[in-house]
Amino acid sequence: MMRKRSINSDRNNQSFEAKEKKNATKQLNLERTIQHQKLPNKMEKKIHMKKHTNEISDIFKCDVCGKQFPYQCRLRIHMHRHTGERSFKCNQCGKEFKYASNLKGHEQTHTNVDLFKCDKCGKIFTRNYNLKRHQKRHKCSAEMLLSIVNSLMPTSNFSAIAILINKIISTTKS
Structure with a gap:
């Protein structure tokens, strides 16, 4: 009879330890979730998540300001801020832009497609x-x-x- 009690005691102890471990895991996951919600933007979250998945070598860092990016193409775009390089040129007027999206918006001024005009001063906008x-x-x-x-x-x-x-x-x- 004594033996049964020790077996039950061991089982109860194992069950308690398993529950304790499960609760600790839940607590850790909750803390991580809260920490992830405090990250300021999507970029910061992607960089942080790569640390969890051991993809740290895939984080790209700007040598000038230290800002980090999850993708190399984002770092290349960011570098335009430091270099002042304007590699996107309008075929119509020759005006140059740092970003392709700005060139695309500018090109709309050469067409009559969906321009937005200020009713107060007449200034025209593409967006x-x-x-x-x-x-x-x-x-x-x-x-x-x-x-x-x-x-x-x-x-x-x-x-x-x-x-x-x-x-x-x-x-x-x-």
């Missing part, structure tokens, strides 16, 4: 997000002018003055 960013500058200028007027004028006439200034801004920019 809608650039137009939106530009339009925010108009809004900031108007808000700054209103802020200055507000600080100089009594508040009772402020709304009438604000309407007048907005009309002036919109007619002079069109």
Whole structure:
């Protein structure tokens, strides 16, 4: 009878150790997941994950600034920042660009395909997000002018003055 207890005791001990090991593994995985979520961008996550999979030799480091990349092609593109090299040239006008994507956007200015025009000043953009960013500058200028007027004028006439200034801004920019 004594022997059965020792066997059961050993089994219980093994079971406890197995559960403890499983819990420790879960805890480690949770800590890694949290650590991965704290990484600032996709590039940092890819570099970090390569360390887990023993692909450290495949990490490409910039000799100038030390920034790391998971792919050699990304390092080559990054190097344009340091060299100032403009290896992408427009066939229409000869303007040169560091990145192929910038050349592609520029080439649209030579065609009449989907250009975005600012309704305030008439400036033309090849990408809608650039137009939106530009339009925010108009809004900031108007808000700054209103802020200055507000600080100089009594508040009772402020709304009438604000309407007048907005009309002036919109007619002079069109």
